[in-house]
Amino acid sequence: MNSQKLKVQQPTAPTRPGTVVEFVGVVKEFSGMRALDGFNLSLHAGECVALLGPSGSGKTTALRVLAGLESTDAGSITIDGIDVSALATSKRDMGMVFQSYSLFPHLSAGENVEFGLRMRKIKPAERRRRAAASLAMVGLDDHFDRFAHQLSGGQQQRVALARALVTEPRVLLLDEPLSALDAKVRVQLRDEIRRIQTELGITTLFVTHDQDEALAIADRVAVMRAGNIEQVGTPEELYSRPATPFIADFVGLSNRIDGLVRSAWAEVYGTSLALIDPSTPDGPVTVSIRPEDIEFAAEGLAATVVASSFLGSLRRTTVRLGDGTILFLQHGVRVHPRAGESVYVIFTGAPVSTEPVGPASVAQQQY
């Protein structure tokens, strides 16, 4: 055991600088359906980008075209400036962790990790040493001889991560690697992936539909919608300055309220709120307001408490306004509104994002 630990002390981090990846106008169609529709994204050297989006938005497809598991119909993908479109998957030098458990069932954990090294014709002794070091990195050094069916889901994904990293790939690709795991393991492994990624400085693309996961793990988050990227930014940027209500809704919780834009201000229930995008044209809009940007007050909008739930460090309360509109508030746990209680709420005035009211609802308004 001790000797193994000592070996692990050697840095496993690749000495080469991180890799740059660039998607330019990538199009991928599946029998007429566009899974990627002019997809653009750059990964800077050594950064972890989370691809966040609802199911079916094309996240997996983006990852798979980068890995070479799917061909592209148009556009280019370059790695360190070199177009890889014609390169076979086996030559792209990517490490990939799949959503489903993907360990080879006929090989032990250690042999699984050795697989990539074996393909690269590394000698057995070195293979074994590096596999052991890689397993140690994910905290499984004493599981070398276990088979997949003897490992928990979380352990299997750890081995898969060790297997993906042992060859020191140029890019690490993770496709919802945590989605099959239970909540506690998910958070643990998520933090561990982040730690390892930072230590190795490996350029990483992390696909997920879970906003918490994306915000926690990534240097930058790219939010996808219908085969395209809607907004890219640091987690802080996305949360505090969502470009559209779709983002506001998807990244964090948001209230969606009917409002009106007039001379670069949004008017909601008689309150004027600053706009994140001041160039928004006048007209009826849907306004997104964060639950923490609504507060209880001595006077303001009259409302009735519908429900209030304790979330550990904070409390979330649902209230109904006089016109029936439902609002969520987020506040400290000391305030404990009771259902049925009459309260007043105000908007704190934080800048908001807006979306023009869709044609359908405009049409409805005309009647």
Added chain:
Amino acid sequence: MTGLTANGVAHAPSRTVRTIILGLIGVIFAVPIVAMIEFTLRAGLVGGYNVDRWVALFQSGFTGVYRPVLVALGNSVALAVGTVLIVLLLLVPTMLLVHIRFPRLRRVLEFTCILPITIPAIVLVVGLAPVYAIVARMLGSGVWTLAFAYGITVLPFAYRAIQSNLDGVDVKTLTEAARTLGAGWGRVLLWVLVPNLRRGILAGAFIVVAVVLGEFTIASLLNRVNLQTALVVVSKVDPYTAVILSLLALAFAFLLLLVIGRLGAPRTRTSRRRTNVKGQA
């Protein structure tokens, strides 16, 4: 056994139920075999039993009238090997290709492979006879050419055996994992797919061997000699000896399957693990 418990079969029958089922099946299989043995031991019409016929057969050293049976046995074994090769080299790669790259063709492949079971051998021969006239002109009329016909008749059995294994393995993900790790298609096949499909492939091979060793109709109607046609010839001369030979053929097939099973048996995981744990401590 380990496989069963490892997969955690939900409502596995109790020990007694299993024993009863096995016992019943054992009896059903044993009755005809015991009857055959009894028949070969009958001492003429007066009753009583002796082993004279067995002794006579072995003392004669399978010469004379029994010689063709040995030759025919050789033919049948060669045919079994040839048919297994056809299944391994043609059916397995085709199934993998369809499974991974052309999943839409799966129904077509399944239908094609199951089809032969719905066609009586005698009907098959009607179609095969003119085909074999051409085959004979091109490749000669050697017995081995029958392997082509058998390759078709065993398709349903081999297909089912391999497909059920294929359904239980996430072939697509394993293949993709191997490819991202640097394996080309050849290595994916040899290092990942074959090891994980070994059980299905072996089961398929078993059934193929069993079917080919027991085949009579096609060989007989196409005028080729195999084990079963030779036994029929002998039985017309000496029914007692024919039954003895049938019993021996049965024992031979049993041994053959046992050997194939041994060759392809998976590395015993438990013993492997034990040695490794010892090595680590």
